[in-house]
Amino acid sequence: MPYVNIKITDENVTKDQKLKLIQGVTQLLVDVLGKNPATTVVVIDEVHTDNWGIGGKCVTELRTRK
Known part of the structure; x- marks a missing residue:
């Protein structure tokens, strides 16, 4: 029984997008x-982007710099 865990930042991912990820990974x-x-x-x-860090900075901070 395969188990796949996808971690994404919480940035308005729709229910439809999540379903497509689930279907696509399953089909793969x-x-x-x-x-x-x-x-x-x-x-x-x-x-949450406060809980995801890249290069010593949280994603929330990185997103506000753009």
């Missing part, structure tokens, strides 16, 4: 590894 595992989609688990974690 079917196509590449021959996995059964009925037992493939995909979890999406949305992380």
Whole structure:
């Protein structure tokens, strides 16, 4: 049973976009590894940009600099 955990920043990702990610990742595992989609688990974690750091700075700060 494959388990895939996708972590993304919480920046207005729509329900439809999340569904497309779940469907796409599931299909990729079917196509590449021959996995059964009925037992493939995909979890999406949305992380607030204050809690996601790159290069010693939080994403919130990096986004406000642009």
